[in-house]
Amino acid sequence: MLKSAFTPIYWVLSPKPKSPKISQHFITNTFSNSTPHVRQNSSSKQNLTITPSSAYIHLPFCRKRCHYCDFPIVALGSASTQTHDDPRVINYIQWLCREINATKVEENLDSETPLQTVFFGGGTPSLVPPSMVSSVLETLKMKFGLSESAEISMEMDPGTFDYRKMQDMMLLGVNRVSLGVQAFQEKLLKSCGRAHGLEEVHEAIDIVKKCGVENWSIDLIASLPHQTSDMWEESLRLAIEAQPTHVSVYDLQIEQGTKFGRLYAPGEFPLPSETQSADFYKMASRMLCDASYNHYEISSYCKKGYECRHNFTYWKNKPFYAFGLGSTSFVGGLRFARPRKLNEYMKFVENLENGSVNSSSDDDVNTKDTALDVVMLSLRTARGLDLKRFQESFGSSLVYSLFEVYKPYVESGHMVFLDVQRRAIRIEDINNSLLYDINSERRVAYMRLSDPNGFLLSNELIALAFGVIDSWKDYPSALQEAT
């Protein structure tokens, strides 16, 4: 009972003590600007589960495995550029559709929202023939509905599609392309085991542009082995010259079990040093921002209005479906990872069909876990953590703790506190108590990592918040909607 005294406005305690749980709709509400405040629309039980409006589809086929890759993929062989008659692909697509069909959907009025985003990831989805992509989209449409204005993204690799295939995909509704260029140097492409060369990169860019794909991204990898500062600058320059609406800059992670993992240690030659690698990150941020791309997430840049809507589902901690080998869905508060091996995946689909497994959950979600996810995901974005919403969900004590832990990092230039108008609060004012008064006009409304210094140390900074949440004591033990 004591606990209710701390945050009486926002919380109603469950009549019976339960383990720390938070009901589903609080989670997303922390982010969604459009949805009215929890307390006003939380009168019906149905609201407890928000139906996902995004779906991730894993198409695992690749010609060969890249040296850095530890994704669940199926390597078809380097010769396989056309796969319409490959039984492995046909077979997989069938299982995939069976999985979609076997997925439980909440039968309620509110769930009639059709899918708003679909993301074909891989693997190399562009290896899959359009006819099969079509059947997947049809299955999704039948099952969940698909909005007219849905964003349908597809990861496409140079050398796996031609003009015709691109057009076919567009006819099916694919309206966003994420082009896996990775580097603009023949040598680097080869040394990281890409199945394509530089020529295919230029061809692919031409095709995408010629087909008139309006919303497309070039994906680059920084800190590849033997990559020099000049090479990286060149890659960034050529990417900018191609004028995509979006650029993703991923940082090479050396994963165990990959070829790179066996060959290289992070920070050691031929991988760039930590300092060089940090410089690459800064160079990307500077050059892309100079070319008027917004650095809207740690590894994502876009022209105004071309943010990847699908990825925002993740960053806003909203639920999403996922289908296919090794993919992870987030439905009913449960992060569910599918088997990464094909035969186990097929067994899983069978079990899903006969009802012996369930990939979603209608349990309440652990409050602390949710707070961790919200902090981790939102701090990856330039928008940062919306403190008003965060406080509404998790109480003011946690917000104050975050202020305390991050204040020194505002002074050191790693964090930025923003006011209601998203103006950065000056360091000189950082100790002004007015900033921390919820009702003050000048209050801190958002906190974000600075670009690029804060983003560069995001793991460190987010881990600080984890420490705060970990020792958070007075979280509401259980929540339920006001009646």
Added chain:
Amino acid sequence: MGYLRKASKTLNQSNCISLLFNFNFNLTPLTSRITHQRFSLTRALFCTQSRQNSTKEKPIIDLSQYPPELVRNFSIIAHVDHGKSTLADRLLELTGTIKKGLGQPQYLDKLQVERERGITVKAQTATMFYKNIINGVDCSDGKEPHNYLLNLIDTPGHVDFSYEVSRSLAACQGVLLVVDAAQGVQAQTVANFYLAFESNLSIIPVINKIDQPTADPDRVKSQLKSMFDLDPSDALLTSAKTGMGLEHVLPAVIERIPPPPGKSDSSLRMLLLDSYFDEYRGVICHVAVVDGALRKGDKISSAATGKSYEALDIGIMHPELTPTGILFTGQVGYVISGMRSTKEARIGDTIYHSRSAMDMEPLPGFKAAKHMVFSGLFPADGSDFELLNHAIEKLTCNDASVSVAKETSTALGLGFRCGFLGLLHMDVFHQRLEQEYGAHIISTVPTVPYIYEYADGSKLEVQNPAALPSNPKQRVVACWEPTVIATIVIPSEYVGAVITLVSERRGEQLEYSFIDSQRVFMKYRLPLREIVIDFYNELKSITSGYASFDYEDSDYQASDLVKLDILLNGQPVDAMATIVHNSKAYRVGRELVEKLKKVIDRQMFEISVQAAIGSKIIARETITAMRKNVLAKCYGGDITRKRKLLEKQKEGKKRMKRVGSVDIPQEAFHELLKVS
């Protein structure tokens, strides 16, 4: 006791401790027997065994048959590993005090109980009965052989407990000085000899392990002659292992050691030798009755505390608690008197009958335990304070010789400043906290008690460098540090190396002599601080393990001491402050900052690590800022992996201690211990 004996055997300061514990907990067949018997000697199974003893219809031993003339109180002293414990076991077996042979399941059970109770680092006593059938001088003129009551008062061998050793020796009239026939006289032999010699005890030299192929008893005899002026013909030759020569030991005890000199007709005076805490029976005191007699039900008082008690249970250790209801002059046994804590039972205290307490003169030699080494103990995880508190409370219940005071450190939070008798004592205490009570601790660099004198005449004893003002208001006019007299015995080829080491440690040579053609005996005065950390290890390593070393506390000497502060980003870390000799401050400061640079991880901002004397920076290192730690990779919505990684990182941070904005890993504190 078995514990301590092993401790003294290994002497090897801190890094031998784990070995010690292996010894106690994983008994190897070879040593287990000794330990079992030790344990039975030691704490005697208060709840199970002793109760059985008291309830079983056992004939009560009539102690009145043993007037002082038929009592001998003796101790065995030896260098580590010279066979002291095996000899003690053999004597106990020989007299039927303990059963010969192993494999009795009770022994293991006892050990289990012992483990649960914890082991004690204490002196021990055992009473033996022995019929002297050798045709000695007394018997030759037709007298019947007598039954003798022999009290073996065992002493901790290690120098840390020399205070207890001298207390134990105070209850003896003689000692068996055991020397290994192959190794000859070693440092601890010398130190122990002088303790006994100064107490005017009869000394029976026992050259042990004569069954070894390398045994050279004649050489040892001549060493005993030249070092201690002991008559070679007095030496007994034994092998406690094979039993060779043992039959001469107890007759020699009876013949050569005088009976206790106390007055039977005078009022009770008894010496408190040791005490233990038993959960069921409270404090059990080991006592030696010097004058008079103690009977069950007597009202007794302590000279040191003035508190009064009733002697609820009295008996002898034979080898476990064996009630006799009475103890006569010269006898050694136990008293249970309803004391609540071992803190009330001060070793060396005199106990009288309450009725005569007013007129009595206490026995000489009582002083409070002197704490020579201090260190701060902090819970490794701040939230474990209560656990540590509880563990320390329990542990000090059985080891009142540790002083405990609460301490607050800005770096390490709430903790304790503990005073120990010496280094081994400290290590044992640390280890027992961790192993027996599961307390994870960070220990600060051990320090010795310095004395500072200020211009206004005030003096400050500094047990904690952090408590010494870095920029005092009053001018310091003098400082003193405790010294020890160290005895070092080494093969002569190592003399050069050892002299270099000792002079680096500010040693002053007092004596230098040859024990024989190959062995050198040296005496040094050394500042205690210089041997606190790694002296013995260093000595061992430069002499390929051949050096033996012992020390005893000596006077304070004036010294040029400075306080060395460690600053992280300009902020002093109280738990890292040390007091060092001015001549070494620069070197130590340099070493400390270099070490810290290695163990402190790079953080989000640059960290300066500085060593300072007052406001003067004498060493500086910079830990550059971390450049990059980011996961810029998008896993098809699988954030679980990212989160796990971040949670791992958070856990890592949690184990850090924070000073200002700098996270200090716990290892940093351990590493500092290695810099002298």
